[in-house]
Amino acid sequence: MRTIRIGSGAGYSGDRIEPALELAEKGEIDYLVFECLGERTVALAQQARMKNPDSGYDPLLEERMRAVLPVCAAKGIKIVTNMGAANPEGAAKRTAEIAKSLGLSSLKIAAIVGDDVLDACKERDFPIMEFDGTIRQLGNRLLSANAYLGAEPMVQALSGGADVVITGRASDPALFLAPMIQAFGWPMEDWNLLGQGTVAGHLLECAGQITGGYFADPPYKDIPDLARLGFPIGEVAEDGSLVVTKVAGSGGAVTARTCKEQLLYEVHDPTQYIQPDVVADFSQVKIEEIAADRVRVSGGRGAKRTGTLKVSVGYIDSYIGEGQISYAGPGALARGRLALEIVRERLKLTGVSTNELRFDLIGVDSLHGAQLSAGANEPYEVRVRVAGRTENLREAVRIGNEVETLYTNGPAAGGGAWKSARDVVAVASVLLPRELAKPQIRFVGE
Amino acid sequence: MRLREIAHSRTGDKGNTSNISVIAYDEKHYSLLLEQVTSERVRAHFTGVVEGEVVRYELPDIAALNFVMTQTLGGGVTRSLALDAHGKSLSSALLDLEIIASPDNT
Numbered sequence: 001m002r003t004i005r006i007g008s009g010a011g012y013s014g015d016r017i018e019p020a021l022e023l024a025e026k027g028e029i030d031y032l033v034f035e036c037l038g039e040r041t042v043a044l045a046q047q048a049r050m051k052n053p054d055s056g057y058d059p060l061l062e063e064r065m066r067a068v069l070p071v072c073a074a075k076g077i078k079i080v081t082n083m084g085a086a087n088p089e090g091a092a093k094r095t096a097e098i099a100k101s102l103g104l105s106s107l108k109i110a111a112i113v114g115d116d117v118l119d120a121c122k123e124r125d126f127p128i129m130e131f132d133g134t135i136r137q138l139g140n141r142l143l144s145a146n147a148y149l150g151a152e153p154m155v156q157a158l159s160g161g162a163d164v165v166i167t168g169r170a171s172d173p174a175l176f177l178a179p180m181i182q183a184f185g186w187p188m189e190d191w192n193l194l195g196q197g198t199v200a201g202h203l204l205e206c207a208g209q210i211t212g213g214y215f216a217d218p219p220y221k222d223i224p225d226l227a228r229l230g231f232p233i234g235e236v237a238e239d240g241s242l243v244v245t246k247v248a249g250s251g252g253a254v255t256a257r258t259c260k261e262q263l264l265y266e267v268h269d270p271t272q273y274i275q276p277d278v279v280a281d282f283s284q285v286k287i288e289e290i291a292a293d294r295v296r297v298s299g300g301r302g303a304k305r306t307g308t309l310k311v312s313v314g315y316i317d318s319y320i321g322e323g324q325i326s327y328a329g330p331g332a333l334a335r336g337r338l339a340l341e342i343v344r345e346r347l348k349l350t351g352v353s354t355n356e357l358r359f360d361l362i363g364v365d366s367l368h369g370a371q372l373s374a375g376a377n378e379p380y381e382v383r384v385r386v387a388g389r390t391e392n393l394r395e396a397v398r399i400g401n402e403v404e405t406l407y408t409n410g411p412a413a414g415g416g417a418w419k420s421a422r423d424v425v426a427v428a429s430v431l432l433p434r435e436l437a438k439p440q441i442r443f444v445g446e
Numbered sequence: 447m448r449l450r451e452i453a454h455s456r457t458g459d460k461g462n463t464s465n466i467s468v469i470a471y472d473e474k475h476y477s478l479l480l481e482q483v484t485s486e487r488v489r490a491h492f493t494g495v496v497e498g499e500v501v502r503y504e505l506p507d508i509a510a511l512n513f514v515m516t517q518t519l520g521g522g523v524t525r526s527l528a529l530d531a532h533g534k535s536l537s538s539a540l541l542d543l544e545i546i547a548s549p550d551n552t
Contacts, residue, residue, distance in 0.1 A: 130522065257469070264467035264510060265467075267465060268463070268514045283503075283507075318525065360529060362529065368539050389527060426524040426525040427461075429461070
């Protein structure tokens with residue numbers, strides 16, 4: 001039976017680059033996928049593109065492409081990535097320039113456009129899923145609306161001979177599903193095959209998170225050589241059967257345990273993992289170690305896709321001001337608590353207008369709140385942190401200032417003050433009737 | 447004993463919802479997880495963290511539970527004031543849960 005090998009070269013935008021090169025050089029892979037688009041990355045990229053129309057794609061696109069294009073071209077490895085962010089065509093053109101500069105001008109590079117559905121969303125208006133309100137009610141705070149596209153346009157691009165396929169917003173597992181569908185000619189209505197392929201894509205999309213990253217917990221869960229963590233390879237056969245592995249000799253480990261953790265990562269109801277191409281069912285997946293760093297994953301199923309696409313809506317939510325300062329030595333905790341009390345009172349006294357405030361002692365109770373933190377021993381040092389949500393930047397700045405002035409006005413021996421104020425680009429979701437998104441494939445130079 | 451002795455865990459995030467998997471190291475402990483790691487106990491453990499509900503899903507084929515906790519991430523990962531906006535550190539807190547072992551289930 002035919003098998004393809006798909007490497008996962010990035011789990012997020014800022015991920016390490018040399019494990020991707022290692023996959024291309026030594027992984028005997030047919031496809032290299034880079035998943036680089038977090039929930040709000042498109043919205044931030046759209047903001048960047050408004051300032052500079054040629055930008056708006058992944059900031060590491062150039063570095064990644066320069067690193068892997070020569071070896072991928074030499075070995076015939078196809079690249080699929082969502083590094084296009086808010087500007088897939090710009091990213092494709094830039095990639096073509098890089099290829100040319102490397103003497104690889106024969107590479108065919110395709111951009112998938114049409115995930116940007118801002119106009120369709122404004123025209124028809126849709127209710128926001130996370131809170132009461134609609135797209136139109138976001139008014140001029142609305143920045144972007146991008147549909148999670150499925151595998152089909154990527155399949156067409158690969159069928160059209162693309163060596164590099166660059167998308168904007170697409171479902172993360174679909175980046176992996178597309179090569180499977182194209183290579184094996186899977187029907188787009190074979191829900192069980194698409195479900196099992198989605199299991200593969202879901203397991204691979206966070207790269208190092210299945211090879212031992214986000215996992216080590218000594219001495220219960222030890223992982224060797226995390227500094228040289230290898231990225232994963234999915235061996236997928238024509239019938240959908242999957243073995244997860246990694247480059248021999250690389251750091252990390254692929255075990256049943258790493259695979260189980262990643263199977264449930266960011267999953268809610270495991271019987272209904274809703275994707276653009278299929279509603280995948282992870283509930284009967286079986287995971288077995290068949291050799292060192294080789295894990296067989298089977299039993300993924302699926303049901304008919306829904307009539308809608310999830311759309312990620314970026315908007316300016318609010319502003320956040322923050323300040324931090326440290327105390328150490330005997331009595332550090334008491335001085336930290338005193339510092340928080342002072343700032344709490346100062347924000348009231350000086351009339352800083354906030355919608356939400358948070359007072360933390362880093363090292364004591366900042367992560368899980370008072371109840372879970374109650375039994376801890378007194379630490380040697382604490383870091384005071386005050387964060388607040390405001391309606392504008394001017395008010396946000398005042399929060400950090402009230403922490404900084406503790407230097408000369410607060411408890412003894414406060415050091416290392418730091419402050420920031422920023423606008424908050426948040427994302428919410430709407431459901432768009434599928435037919436309103438119209439993806440297109442654009443080959444560079446055509 | 448602590449849950450950490452028999453299970454491992456990973457947190458994921460979507461919007462204002464956190465999910466935490468609890469996976470038995472050894473399949474024989476799955477029944478202990480089913481009996482003792484209930485939605486109610488997880489909700490109580492995370493008092494002050496989880497503002498919404500806790501729903502438990504069961505995955506017997508991999509001896510795992512999946513807890514989905516709504517209104518948990520400070521209004522949503524992309525807008526939260528929290529230091530750990532994703533809630534990635536929550537899984538470690540859950541592994542501190544006390545589990546009562548009896549002679550026939552250890």
